[in-house]
Amino acid sequence: MTRSTGGRDREPSSGDSPSPPLSSPPLPSPTQSRPPSFSQIEADINRDRRSVFPIHRSIRHDADRFRESVVARSLVGRRRLPLRRIWARFRHRGCVRGEPAADRRPEHRHRHARRLHGNLLHLAIERKEARQPPKPLVVKTQMDTEEDQGKKKDTVFFGTQTRTAEGFAKALAEEAKARYPNAIFKLVDIDEYATEDDEYEENLKKESLALFFLATYGDGEPTDNAARFYKWFTEGKERGTWLENLQFGVFSLGNQKYEHFNKVWHDEIVAVVVDELLHEQGI
Numbered sequence: 001m002t003r004s005t006g007g008r009d010r011e012p013s014s015g016d017s018p019s020p021p022l023s024s025p026p027l028p029s030p031t032q033s034r035p036p037s038f039s040q041i042e043a044d045i046n047r048d049r050r051s052v053f054p055i056h057r058s059i060r061h062d063a064d065r066f067r068e069s070v071v072a073r074s075l076v077g078r079r080r081l082p083l084r085r086i087w088a089r090f091r092h093r094g095c096v097r098g099e100p101a102a103d104r105r106p107e108h109r110h111r112h113a114r115r116l117h118g119n120l121l122h123l124a125i126e127r128k129e130a131r132q133p134p135k136p137l138v139v140k141t142q143m144d145t146e147e148d149q150g151k152k153k154d155t156v157f158f159g160t161q162t163r164t165a166e167g168f169a170k171a172l173a174e175e176a177k178a179r180y181p182n183a184i185f186k187l188v189d190i191d192e193y194a195t196e197d198d199e200y201e202e203n204l205k206k207e208s209l210a211l212f213f214l215a216t217y218g219d220g221e222p223t224d225n226a227a228r229f230y231k232w233f234t235e236g237k238e239r240g241t242w243l244e245n246l247q248f249g250v251f252s253l254g255n256q257k258y259e260h261f262n263k264v265w266h267d268e269i270v271a272v273v274v275d276e277l278l279h280e281q282g283i
């Protein structure tokens with residue numbers, strides 16, 4: 001007697017259509033199921049490194065070239081490197097990297113020595129210039145000698161805090177110079193015009209034309225650099241007429257937003273006060 005298998009063990013007859021194979025996931029092979037060994041990992045890493053190495057090398061090459069060009073530029077541009085660092089770099093640049101000093105190629109040494117020499121000369125000149133005091137704001141420098149020869153003296157004064165007045169004064173002096181090439185215009189910080197108060201009078205008497213650019217500040221006060229002159233000038237009303245030979249102009253700088261627009265002490269206007277006094281003492 002045979003047991004029925006429900007058709008499971010039945011041989012497919014020729015009339016049956018072929019059934020698809022069962023799609024269960026393939027079992028991992030015994031070697032794959034194990035975690036990779038240490039040597040396998042190491043071999044993989046080495047393989048990766050070998051493939052990356054050429055890129056790595058080219059990056060290093062580029063970096064070296066970049067560094068070389070930076071060194072060259074910083075040698076030319078100067079300022080940033082102290083001397084001992086330039087020298088240290090020079091010593092390495094005359095030879096192949098890592099080569100002992102004795103094996104340096106002479107043509108490289110000479111070329112770099114020439115370049116270094118040029119750069120050091122350039123540096124020395126720059127440092128010398130930096131040590132020199134800033135040039136005074138004088139439009140024409142032969143002023144003093146020509147003054148002695150009795151030539152006309154035209155001076156543009158400025159009283160400034162944030163240099164606006166100075167800018168205007170300078171622009172005017174330059175414009176005047178361009179228009180009147182034979183005239184001599186001097187641009188002067190009003191504080192530097194005289195070291196002692198007495199010198200104001202002495203120097204002003206020698207002027208032919210004086211143009212003042214004066215700004216107002218705070219509670220209507222003169223600028224720091226004009227304060228001494230303003231005090232001396234407003235306190236010396238008893239001087240009488242002493243500027244009869246002086247032609248002058250006063251340009252006032254202020255801002256309407258301020259309560260004391262263009263005003264200094266006692267509701268007086270810096271520029272107007274100077275202007276009136278110049279009139280009083282010049283007539």
Ligand SMILES: Cc1cc2nc3c(=O)[nH]c(=O)nc-3n(C[C@H](O)[C@H](O)[C@H](O)COP(=O)(O)O)c2cc1C
Pocket residue numbers: 159160161162163164165166215216217218219220221223253254255256258259260261262263
């Ligand atoms: C802090 C401050 C205070 C000022 N006070 C006054 C003032 O009291 N009256 C006025 O007319 N202008 C006043 N100003 C305007 C200046 O006089 C104006 O900006 C002028 O152009 C500045 O000239 P400067 O750059 O040559 O100093 C003031 C400006 C500042 C920044």
